[in-house]
Amino acid sequence: MATQTASRAGAGHYLAAIERAQRDRAHEPAWLRDVRRRAADAFGRMGIPTTRDEEWRVTNVAPMADTPFVAAPLATVSSEEVARFLVPGLAGPLLVFIDGRYAARLSAPGVLAAGLTIITIGDAIERAPASLEPWLARHSDSAVHPFAALNTALFEDGALVVVADNTVADLPVQLVFLSTVTPSPAISAPRVLVVLGCDSQARLVETFGSLGPARGFTNAVTEIVAGDGSVLEHCRIQRESESAFHIGHTAIHLGRSSRSSSHAFAFGGRIARHDAVAVLGDEGADCTLNGVYLAGGNQLIDNHTDIDHARPHGSSHELYKGILGGRARGVFNGRIRVRPDAQKTDAKQTNKALLLSAEAQVNTKPQLEIFANDVRCTHGATVGQLSQDALFYLRTRGIGLDDARSLLVRAFAADVTDRIPLEPVRAELERLLASRLPFLLGEEVPR
């Protein structure tokens, strides 16, 4: 069948890459090689999805199937180039990765607080594989997420963050993944694993960026295991180039009475997709998944969220806002599952999209699968345009049309940005948002 052939043909490049990668895995422990083999098999079975896959119905990744991505050659990057991807005023450990490889020279892990361990995944595999074994690939489901499976088969490096029981790691951990412009499009597969011990607290900021008009493919997976009573604040900023491909997967597993709040921002990518998957694995967990996505030109930005209420008394809060200009397309799919056992669940999902041009489009779909009876689940979706009345009102006060539009668009996103607890991150996101607006509103591209 046509799709099968297309999928196989696409997967072919990737299977070859997996094959090559396996050659230097002799030093890896048997359990890891086993995990990778199973992921590779799962990926081989699924292949690169096509629009016939329900989960990829409107997100056509055919260009990614057709491109034979290579490994990026080693690049030399200066700290000046990296600087504009750092959140200004954000103190705390910093790890920088260039094309998926750890760049010690550009990083500043600093002196870590007691109870906080940060090492690269590469180091962890070599020196402390036991610290990975209980967690790695346990909560990102390779069986149904082809790109997560691909990452598991391919990843070389990334970060392992472990917060010991009862430890409050106040300073945010900043992880920055940058792609360079390469002669042929390159693939990188960074992997992050964050393990929060019981009653611990941590903050994590992940940034994905491009140094110039990179055309490569970032296939990222972040797994977060929030132990009982732990508290996590997570922010993900995807600001790759408009010619890049980005597929991200964030898997969060919440323990008893743990609290996780995750904000995902997507600005970049020719095709960008992020899956935020949360499992409320024990009683009384509280999960927030918020996001803002901005797309202009020919960008396609897809956000899938999947919240699995597996145990009683859990609550989840979801607020996604999309801002689309030019001929861009946005996708939001929000799945909420409430298992038979998960009584007293309280789940709320809201997603709103703002279309700034006649050609911009958005597809949104809530997907509620509720198997318990004593629960409260609400969802709401709206698609709208800038209010002409509000624009006129602002203009009658002397505010120019462009400023008025920008003000209203930023106000639309403020619902989400205002909820970011870390002030420097909030300020940086507001700045990034404002700097993208001329592009979305049809003016020149910001650099």
Next chain:
Amino acid sequence: MNGANHTMLEIKNLRARVGGKDILKGIDLAVGTGEVHAVMGPNGSGKSTLAGVLAGRSEYEVTAGSVTYNGRDLLGLDPEARAREGLFLAFQYPVEIPGVNNAYFLKAALNAVRKHRGDPEIDAMGFMALIRDKMALLDMDQALMSRPVNDGFSGGEKKRNEIFQMAVLEPKLAILDETDSGLDIDALKIVANGVNALRSPNRSAIVVTHYQRLLDYIVPDFVHVLSDGRIVRSGGKDLALELEARGYGWLEAEAQPA
């Protein structure tokens, strides 16, 4: 009265339509510098349409006539250009703008106007001092400044916010569209005070109202009656008293074309 002064606003044979329907059917009105004109008239007669056309609302299509403001063609200007030139519309129904902070908005507006006048941007301190003064003038709750523009404001708070903005922006020509509706008597006095504080030989105002009582506080130089898109009667402030007593029916009857 300053009737001898030069004309700030001159409206000639203004016709406008909205949604394919003719609303303004030939308005002639001249507002001299320093004058206050009241515009009265029944519901649906076109008062807000006139105010909207003057402020530059794009849904209104001007089909004939001209409007000259301080010697310039007003209709050729964007709404923001009109505002920067000193025209201010206090809305009959102020717009709620969730997510836009009232103070931030007003500072942006003030600086846009100042920039146009060639004045330097006002700094945070200067702005705070200015709005403290104006809030005192209008007896406004400080808390409203840190809220989104008009969002969840009561009807009276919205109207007061309009006049507060006017007090900050200090326009040359203020058009108040039923600013008195929905105000209790104390609020009405306060709002009228705010308007009167701006009265000066070089500022003018058009006050749209249904009620004589506002005109007890903001005493107009002229009163006009708008009916079915035309000004059917103009007079001094006593006309408002007559309207209060007799209603509009007699004027509409008189105005019927033969």
